[in-house]
Amino acid sequence: MPVPDLFLQGIDRGWQVLDASEFDSEQTFEADVIIIGTGAGGGTSAEILAQAGLKVLLVEEGTLKTSSDFKNDEAKAYAELYQEGAARATADGGIGILQGRTVGGTTTVNWTSSFRTPDQTLAHWADVHGVKNLDSGSMAPWFARMEERLGVAPWAVPANANNDVIRAGCESLGWHWQVIPRNVRGCWNLGYCGTGCPTNAKQSMLVTTIPAALEKGATLIHTARAEKLVFEGDLITGVQCRAMNDRLTLANGQGFTLRGRHVVLAGGAINSPALLMRSGAPDPHGRLGKRTFLHPVNFNVAQYDNDINGFYGAPQSIYSDEFQWSNGTTGPIGFKLEVPPMQPSITSALLGGHGQTNFERNQKLAQSNILIALMRDGFDERSQGGSVALRDDGNPVLDYPLDDYIWDGARRAWLAMGEIQFAAGAKAVMPVHSQGQMSRNWTDFKQQVEGLKYAIYDVRLASAHVMGGCAMGEDPTRAVTDSLGRHHQIENLSIFDGSLFPTSIGANPQLSIYGLVSRLASSLATRMQSPT
Ligand SMILES: Cc1cc2nc3c(=O)[nH]c(=O)nc-3n(C[C@H](O)[C@H](O)[C@H](O)COP(=O)(O)OP(=O)(O)OC[C@H]3O[C@@H](n4cnc5c(N)ncnc54)[C@H](O)[C@@H]3O)c2cc1C
Numbered sequence: 001m002p003v004p005d006l007f008l009q010g011i012d013r014g015w016q017v018l019d020a021s022e023f024d025s026e027q028t029f030e031a032d033v034i035i036i037g038t039g040a041g042g043g044t045s046a047e048i049l050a051q052a053g054l055k056v057l058l059v060e061e062g063t064l065k066t067s068s069d070f071k072n073d074e075a076k077a078y079a080e081l082y083q084e085g086a087a088r089a090t091a092d093g094g095i096g097i098l099q100g101r102t103v104g105g106t107t108t109v110n111w112t113s114s115f116r117t118p119d120q121t122l123a124h125w126a127d128v129h130g131v132k133n134l135d136s137g138s139m140a141p142w143f144a145r146m147e148e149r150l151g152v153a154p155w156a157v158p159a160n161a162n163n164d165v166i167r168a169g170c171e172s173l174g175w176h177w178q179v180i181p182r183n184v185r186g187c188w189n190l191g192y193c194g195t196g197c198p199t200n201a202k203q204s205m206l207v208t209t210i211p212a213a214l215e216k217g218a219t220l221i222h223t224a225r226a227e228k229l230v231f232e233g234d235l236i237t238g239v240q241c242r243a244m245n246d247r248l249t250l251a252n253g254q255g256f257t258l259r260g261r262h263v264v265l266a267g268g269a270i271n272s273p274a275l276l277m278r279s280g281a282p283d284p285h286g287r288l289g290k291r292t293f294l295h296p297v298n299f300n301v302a303q304y305d306n307d308i309n310g311f312y313g314a315p316q317s318i319y320s321d322e323f324q325w326s327n328g329t330t331g332p333i334g335f336k337l338e339v340p341p342m343q344p345s346i347t348s349a350l351l352g353g354h355g356q357t358n359f360e361r362n363q364k365l366a367q368s369n370i371l372i373a374l375m376r377d378g379f380d381e382r383s384q385g386g387s388v389a390l391r392d393d394g395n396p397v398l399d400y401p402l403d404d405y406i407w408d409g410a411r412r413a414w415l416a417m418g419e420i421q422f423a424a425g426a427k428a429v430m431p432v433h434s435q436g437q438m439s440r441n442w443t444d445f446k447q448q449v450e451g452l453k454y455a456i457y458d459v460r461l462a463s464a465h466v467m468g469g470c471a472m473g474e475d476p477t478r479a480v481t482d483s484l485g486r487h488h489q490i491e492n493l494s495i496f497d498g499s500l501f502p503t504s505i506g507a508n509p510q511l512s513i514y515g516l517v518s519r520l521a522s523s524l525a526t527r528m529q530s531p532t
Helices: 006-012 040-051 074-081 119-129 136-149 161-173 209-215 271-278 344-351 355-363 404-423 442-451 510-529
Strands: 016-019 028-036 056-060 095-097 152-154 181-183 219-222 224-232 235-243 255-265 297-303 335-338 368-375 387-390 396-399 428-431 461-463 493-495
Touching: 006 209, 028 040, 028 219, 028 235, 028 510, 040 056, 040 209, 040 255, 040 510, 056 209, 056 224, 056 255, 074 344, 119 136, 136 152, 136 510, 161 368, 161 404, 209 219, 224 255, 224 271, 255 271, 255 510, 271 387, 271 396, 297 344, 297 404, 335 404, 344 355, 344 368, 368 404, 404 428, 404 442, 428 442
Parallel strands: 016 219, 028 056, 028 255, 056 219, 095 461, 255 493
Antiparallel strands: 152 181, 224 235, 235 255, 297 368, 297 428, 297 461, 335 368, 387 396
C-alpha cells in the first residue's frame, strides 16, 4: 500500500499553498505575521502563531517536495533539497556546508538526532553573552513540549552496525556513550533521512507544524525568496519577494510584495543575516553575520572484516560526549562523536583519494564505518567563528578562518575516533586527510595523525550545523536581538531560527531551535493578541 502523502491530501482539502513560479503579475499579500523560511524556526513559529488566531503567511525559497517525491535518490535530493545544490562552502572552500532549501527547511533532510541544549551552553550564554531567562530550568518545559509534539524519544531499535562501533569501542575503553533520541513516529529504519523521508515517519516541519498551520488557515508561498525588507523608520512596511529561477540559483522571477504587522525572520544562519544585509537593515555595532558557527566536523574511516552496511538503518542512534566538556566549557575545543549515514554518494566524497584509490575505498564501503567529530566552536575566546558577506549577485557567503585552535581539535578528534574504531575491532583506520592512509594498528595510526600537515584543504572539514550570525543578548552593542528574539533596532521584526545562538550548541541543534522558538513565538503571540 502506498504511503499517504499528508501534504498533497491537505492541498486537496483546500490548504492555501501557492507556487510563486506560476505567478504572472505583481501582487500584494497581507497577513498579521509574515514568516520568512519554513525550517525548524519558521515551522515552529507558524503553528504557534496560527493557533493563537493570527493570520500567518510563510514564504520559502525552496520548492515543495513531499513524501511521494522522496525516492531515496541521492543525486536528485542533494540538487533539489539543499542550499546551492549541496555545493555550499565557506568563502575559501575550506569547509563544505550542508543546509536545506525546501519546504520544511533543513528539517526535511536532517538525520533526526534530537538533543536539548546542554546546561553548560545555556549557562555560558547567560554568563558571557548577556542572554536573560534562558536557564535550563525555565527552558525544560519548552523542550518537553516540543519533544511531545515531535515524538522525540531515545531510539528503541538496536543501533545499526555503523553506530554500534561507538557503543562497542567506548564500552571497551570505559568511555561515555548513550542512545540518541530521535524525532520519529513509526520509523521504517530505512536510513535515507538525508534525502527526505518517504514514509512521513520523520517528524520534520513538513509533516507536523506546517500542516497544522495550514489547517488553521495559514498561507504558504514556495519557490520564492524574500529579497528585501522595506523600512519606514524603525518599522518594516513590506517584504519584497521574487520567484526563484528553474535551477533555484537566483531570485529573478515574478516579483510580489508581502505586508504584515510583524515579520518573523527564520531563513536560518547565513541566509537570515544575508536578507538583513541586502535590505540595508540597521546594524550600528557591526554585529550582523558575525560569530557564525559551524560545529566543524572531521572524519575517520575504518574497515572491518564484517559487514557494516552503514547506508541502512537510523543514521544516528549512538553518540559519545567523552570529549565534549572534558576541558571545561572554554579551553581547547570540545567535540561530540557520532556517525553519518553512509550512502554511496555522500560517502565517496568523504573517503577521499582519486581514481583507483577512491574506487578501492568504495569497494569496501559495505565493510567501512565513518566516525565524525563535531567541534564545539564559539566558547573559547580563540574561537570567533565566521562572518557572512554578500556576493555581487546578492547571494550570501561565509568567511570562516581556520587556525591552530581548530587544527588542535582535529588532531585530538582523529586520535579519539581512531581509538574507538580499533577498540571496536577495526582492521584498518584512516584519518580523512589529503595524505591519509590506512593504518593497520593503533601505534601506526597515532604516528600518522601526529605527523600530518594541519592546513586548509588537507584536513577535510564539513558542517551540517550552521548557527549564529544574528546573536541574541540584552546588550545591543554585542547582539542583534534581545533574549526574546526581538531585533534591537527594528520594532516589528523577530528572528526565530538557529542564527540567534551566541555560540554553537555542543549538540545537534534542531531541538534547541524548536524549544527556544516555541518559547519566543508564544511570547510574540501573547504580545500580538494584546498589543499595549
Ligand atoms: C544533512 C543534515 C543533517 C542534519 N541532522 C541533524 C540532526 O540529526 N539533528 C539536529 O539537531 N540537527 C540536524 N541538522 C541541522 C538542523 O536540521 C538545522 O540546524 C535546523 O533545521 C536549522 O533550523 P533553522 O530554522 O535555523 O533553518 P532551516 O531549517 O535551514 O530553515 C531555513 C529555511 O529558510 C529558507 N530561506 C532562507 N532564506 C530565505 C529567504 N530569503 N526567503 C525565503 N526562504 C528563505 C531556506 O530555504 C530554508 O528552507 C542537520 C542538517 C543537515 C544539513
